[in-house]
Amino acid sequence: MVTSQTQSTPYNPFTEEHEMFRKSVRKFVENEITPCADEWEAAGIAPLHDIFKKMGDLGFLGLNYPEKYGGSEADIWFTVVLHEELAKAAIGGVPMAIAVHTDMCTPALAYHGSDYLKETYLAPSICGDMVGAIAVTEPDAGSDVARIRTRAVRDGDDYVINGSKMYITNGTQADWLCLLARTSDDDNYKGMSLIIVPTDTRGFNVSRKLKKLGQHSSDTAFLSFEDMRVPIKNRIGNEGKGFYYQMEQFQVERLIGAIGSYSGAEKAVRDTIAYTRDRKAFGKPLLANQWIQFKLGELLTEIEATKHMTYYCASLIESGAKSSEVTRIASMCKLKGGRLARQVADTCIQFYGGMGYMEETPISRYYRDSRLASIGGGADEIMLQIIAKLEGMHIE
Amino acid sequence: MHIVTFTRSTPDTAAKVEVDGNGAVSWGDAATVVNPWDEYSLEEAIRQATNVKGDTTVIAVGGDLHNDSLKHSLAMGVKNAVRVNADGLDMTDSLQWASLAAAAVNNIDDCQLVIFGKEHVDVGSDQVTYQTARKLGWTMLSYVSEILELDAEGGTIKVEKTVEQGKQILTAKLPVVISVLKGINEPRYPSFIGIRKASKATIPEWTPADLGIELPASSITHDAYNNPPPRDITSEIIEGETIEEKAAQLVDKLLEEKVL
Numbered sequence: 001m002v003t004s005q006t007q008s009t010p011y012n013p014f015t016e017e018h019e020m021f022r023k024s025v026r027k028f029v030e031n032e033i034t035p036c037a038d039e040w041e042a043a044g045i046a047p048l049h050d051i052f053k054k055m056g057d058l059g060f061l062g063l064n065y066p067e068k069y070g071g072s073e074a075d076i077w078f079t080v081v082l083h084e085e086l087a088k089a090a091i092g093g094v095p096m097a098i099a100v101h102t103d104m105c106t107p108a109l110a111y112h113g114s115d116y117l118k119e120t121y122l123a124p125s126i127c128g129d130m131v132g133a134i135a136v137t138e139p140d141a142g143s144d145v146a147r148i149r150t151r152a153v154r155d156g157d158d159y160v161i162n163g164s165k166m167y168i169t170n171g172t173q174a175d176w177l178c179l180l181a182r183t184s185d186d187d188n189y190k191g192m193s194l195i196i197v198p199t200d201t202r203g204f205n206v207s208r209k210l211k212k213l214g215q216h217s218s219d220t221a222f223l224s225f226e227d228m229r230v231p232i233k234n235r236i237g238n239e240g241k242g243f244y245y246q247m248e249q250f251q252v253e254r255l256i257g258a259i260g261s262y263s264g265a266e267k268a269v270r271d272t273i274a275y276t277r278d279r280k281a282f283g284k285p286l287l288a289n290q291w292i293q294f295k296l297g298e299l300l301t302e303i304e305a306t307k308h309m310t311y312y313c314a315s316l317i318e319s320g321a322k323s324s325e326v327t328r329i330a331s332m333c334k335l336k337g338g339r340l341a342r343q344v345a346d347t348c349i350q351f352y353g354g355m356g357y358m359e360e361t362p363i364s365r366y367y368r369d370s371r372l373a374s375i376g377g378g379a380d381e382i383m384l385q386i387i388a389k390l391e392g393m394h395i396e
Numbered sequence: 397m398h399i400v401t402f403t404r405s406t407p408d409t410a411a412k413v414e415v416d417g418n419g420a421v422s423w424g425d426a427a428t429v430v431n432p433w434d435e436y437s438l439e440e441a442i443r444q445a446t447n448v449k450g451d452t453t454v455i456a457v458g459g460d461l462h463n464d465s466l467k468h469s470l471a472m473g474v475k476n477a478v479r480v481n482a483d484g485l486d487m488t489d490s491l492q493w494a495s496l497a498a499a500a501v502n503n504i505d506d507c508q509l510v511i512f513g514k515e516h517v518d519v520g521s522d523q524v525t526y527q528t529a530r531k532l533g534w535t536m537l538s539y540v541s542e543i544l545e546l547d548a549e550g551g552t553i554k555v556e557k558t559v560e561q562g563k564q565i566l567t568a569k570l571p572v573v574i575s576v577l578k579g580i581n582e583p584r585y586p587s588f589i590g591i592r593k594a595s596k597a598t599i600p601e602w603t604p605a606d607l608g609i610e611l612p613a614s615s616i617t618h619d620a621y622n623n624p625p626p627r628d629i630t631s632e633i634i635e636g637e638t639i640e641e642k643a644a645q646l647v648d649k650l651l652e653e654k655v656l
Contacts, residue, residue: 058586058588059588
């Protein structure tokens with residue numbers, strides 16, 4: 001258990017201030033998210049504008065962004081606390097929607113966007129007036145980002161954009177997208193740019209809201225763009241730098257993904273301990289069975305190790321470490337977190353028995369929702385590819 | 397006008413409180429929380445002070461355990477916080493507690509209104525609210541479900557009180573002490589900016605000497621604490637072909653046990 005302290009230490013980065021923030025986020029999750037989980041899951045969507053407005057008023061949405069745009073310029077440990085606590089909600093879709101907004105579609109905008117873009121899109125997103133989404137994946141290009149085909153062609157002061165994007169979280173509700181598109185004929189990494197696309201632009205279409213295995217409360221969409229005109233001034237940073245900005249943005253996404261994985265896994269294991277302590281079979285609590293104790297103890301050990309590896313990753317990002325080291329560790333955290341979540345979900349649902357297979361039991365939702373961790377934000381196999389390359393194992 | 401409210405840190409209501417091997421009350425390493433009723437009194441103090449353009453102070457009586465709740469109060473938006481402590485203070489002695497509380501209120505300029513949460517959950521009592529009013533010599537209005545009007549210039553307060561038979565509307569001359577119920581408002585969450593300010597705050601500590609009083613001697617001795625006897629519970633699952641059949645069996649059993 002992390003205890004309150006005035007100063008952080010290498011093994012416990014959290015101060016009294018972080019712990020006060022944790023209590024506030026935890027209460028928000030317990031009062032504003034978890035009680036609505038069943039309703040939002042059944043509806044297949046959550047009211048993101050309402051949720052984000054409440055969070056924006058509390059200053060939860062722009063923790064690490066500049067004060068000039070309504071952010072708090074806080075250290076990275078507040079971001080860690082935010083996502084650790086969100087992951088304890090009895091629902092995966094809403095924490096994911098929030099994470100996409102706070103740390104997946106906004107980093108490139110905050111660090112490379114123009115003042116105009118930050119005033120128009122970042123500031124209203126931080127105060128909760130706008131919902132953002134990140135649009136990278138396409139029907140024929142998922143983890144293989146270099147193969148994307150959506151094209152933005154210059155015409156006067158505009159880009160004319162044609163193409164489509166797949167599996168876009170917050171896709172039906174977003175007010176703007178951070179879109180990766182090809183802006184030159186170069187068929188390589190240098191031919192892409194990140195462009196902020198307001199979703200009320202003519203030619204923007206939500207082609208389909210997608211049905212998924214889990215994360216039902218998250219509105220995931222297939223989007224298409226037909227002669228969609230977006231001003232060139234909506235481009236983030238330099239033309240042709242989009243892929244690099246996105247790779248940078250991915251490291252934060254993977255850190256956040258890992259936080260969600262270990263924190264959600266810890267809650268699942270602790271819930272399972274409580275359940276098996278109460279549940280009696282053959283005249284004694286299930287938890288009296290040494291097999292169950294050992295399995296859960298082993299999972300908690302794995303969770304603790306993953307948590308501290310992720311803290312190391314956060315400290316690297318915070319200290320401005322060189323990008324290849326951040327990428328190496330972030331990829332390891334994302335990989336380990338995703339695999340651990342799968343292991344935890346499978347073990348815990350087994351110990352719940354028939355009750356765990358029932359829709360009404362939170363572990364069944366966790367089983368479905370957590371599976372995404374090994375797929376979204378770069379699949380396990382892509383993480384392994386990156387690790388192998390950075391460790392010098394790559395052979396042409 | 398200055399509005400004063402009180403808070404204290406109590407064991408989390410989900411924590412298991414029991415008598416440990418040394419005969420002392422313990423809740424292990426479970427976290428403490430703001431006394432849940434105080435969330436409402438804190439929120440009401442902030443709202444009323446905003447309405448009358450007044451000041452707010454939150455007071456905790458006791459050791460530094462209560463600083464967490466004071467900082468939480470500051471993070472919510474209360475402007476000032478102070479802790480009152482004394483050697484020999486027995487937190488279960490309500491007369492000692494109220495003596496310190498009243499002296500602290502008297503030490504704050506222009507205080508016309510003290511707002512308590514309905515009770516302290518750790519001791520399961522609300523008598524300190526009445527005793528503080530008595531020590532101050534102020535009117536006490538308990539179980540307030542709504543403040544209808546706080547008239548700073550006219551020096552009155554109009555409240556709705558919940559009583560067993562229904563509601564009462566009362567107007568009283570200030571100064572008054574009130575205790576508030578849960579439904580009175582929706583307490584706010586501490587904002588990020590509030591947390592930052594609160595975490596940097598230094599909480600002053602007042603002693604009886606600072607307040608110009610002597611702590612009355614405690615008249616209570618605690619001879620022993622005992623855990624409640626373990627309950628012998630057996631459960632039975634009612635079998636039956638239909639829900640109606642199961643329900644009928646359940647009713648029969650409840651009648652047998654004289655529950656119905």
